[in-house]
Amino acid sequence: MLEFTEQLLEGDFILPDNTTSHYTARRRVDPITGFSCRITGKRPVDPATNPKGRPDISQQVEATRGCPFCGGNVLKMTPRFPPHIHPDGRFIKGESILFPNLMPYGRYSAVTIFSTQHHIPLGDFTAGEYEDALGNCLDYVHTIQTLDPLSSYQAITQNILPSSGGALLHPHIQVNIDREPMSYHQLLTQCEGEKSQENHSFLLALARHEEESDRALMTVGEWTFFMAFAPLAAAEVQVVHASKRTFNQLNVDDVAAFSKGVTAIHRFWKDMGKNAANMVLFSTVEGKHPLFGRLMMRAPYRAWYRTDRSAYEVTALEAAGDLIPELLAESFRKSYRPD
Numbered sequence: 001m002l003e004f005t006e007q008l009l010e011g012d013f014i015l016p017d018n019t020t021s022h023y024t025a026r027r028r029v030d031p032i033t034g035f036s037c038r039i040t041g042k043r044p045v046d047p048a049t050n051p052k053g054r055p056d057i058s059q060q061v062e063a064t065r066g067c068p069f070c071g072g073n074v075l076k077m078t079p080r081f082p083p084h085i086h087p088d089g090r091f092i093k094g095e096s097i098l099f100p101n102l103m104p105y106g107r108y109s110a111v112t113i114f115s116t117q118h119h120i121p122l123g124d125f126t127a128g129e130y131e132d133a134l135g136n137c138l139d140y141v142h143t144i145q146t147l148d149p150l151s152s153y154q155a156i157t158q159n160i161l162p163s164s165g166g167a168l169l170h171p172h173i174q175v176n177i178d179r180e181p182m183s184y185h186q187l188l189t190q191c192e193g194e195k196s197q198e199n200h201s202f203l204l205a206l207a208r209h210e211e212e213s214d215r216a217l218m219t220v221g222e223w224t225f226f227m228a229f230a231p232l233a234a235a236e237v238q239v240v241h242a243s244k245r246t247f248n249q250l251n252v253d254d255v256a257a258f259s260k261g262v263t264a265i266h267r268f269w270k271d272m273g274k275n276a277a278n279m280v281l282f283s284t285v286e287g288k289h290p291l292f293g294r295l296m297m298r299a300p301y302r303a304w305y306r307t308d309r310s311a312y313e314v315t316a317l318e319a320a321g322d323l324i325p326e327l328l329a330e331s332f333r334k335s336y337r338p339d
């Protein structure tokens with residue numbers, strides 16, 4: 001049931017000094033989605049970002065300070081939940097505050113801030129900050145699951161800095177809960193359903209195999225972190241929980257262990273010169289698959305750059321835009337004609 005397909009794609013070219021060089025590229029097939037990827041692995045330095053070093057973004061941090069998530073603003077400028085979801089309008093855990101997403105992408109769409117601190121550099125998020133923020137997300141998930149158990153597909157996602165898709169620089173996490181899965185979640189559920197044998201889960205078999213492979217990163221508590229065999233995004237890390245299949249089953253130790261793992265990966269990427277990253281953690285009400293997450297690093301954030309591919313696109317394979325096609329077409333028709 002576990003398949004690790006790799007082809008070596010070989011050829012020759014002639015270098016400027018007239019010597020012939022043989023090369024080998026790899027094509028791998030992702031065991032979960034069936035998507036293929038190419039890995040060259042030959043580039044010694046990335047010419048686009050050399051010399052290395054994290055960009056200084058202090059000017060952007062200062063220029064955007066006092067945003068809607070900052071201290072003094074957040075309780076005045078963010079929306080509140082109706083009382084049947086939370087009597088106080090917002091979920092609070094430690095320094096973390098969770099409120100409705102003003103730009104919702106689903107039936108249940110929430111934003112969690114770690115704190116009112118405007119900037120936390122990648123690598124400086126503490127495990128404790130993650131524990132509170134994730135704990136807050138899980139409280140929200142639990143509430144929605146009680147109110148609307150048919151909204152089965154739960155995704156917790158993170159964009160760190162605008163070059164990973166975040167609209168605001170201020171550190172935050174999103175929660176989206178719907179009856180319909182995002183594309184990756186659908187593929188994940190389908191894979192687990194079709195490739196599991198009797199009581200042997202495909203994802204657990206994958207995690208056990210990868211834990212012993214040369215792609216292993218660490219096991220923290222019951223979470224196994226490993227590099228994806230066929231990365232569909234930069235430096236893709238996958239994580240599987242060894243026994244739990246729903247967010248509702250997670251206890252404080254699970255959340256603490258996950259937080260320790262994620263922040264260790266952040267420190268690794270920070271030392272690679274990166275400042276941006278994405279994360280997703282998938283669950284379903286019915287426990288259709290073991291808890292599964294993906295993390296990936298993103299191109300470093302520089303002044304005023306925001307990518308058009310956020311965690312939804314990159315981690316959940318779900319295109320998510322904020323421009324309505326019909327409005328764009330109307331605006332074109334009003335003012336533009338072919339010459």
Ligand SMILES: [Zn+2]
Binds near residue numbers: 064068070071117118
């Ligand atoms: Zn802020």
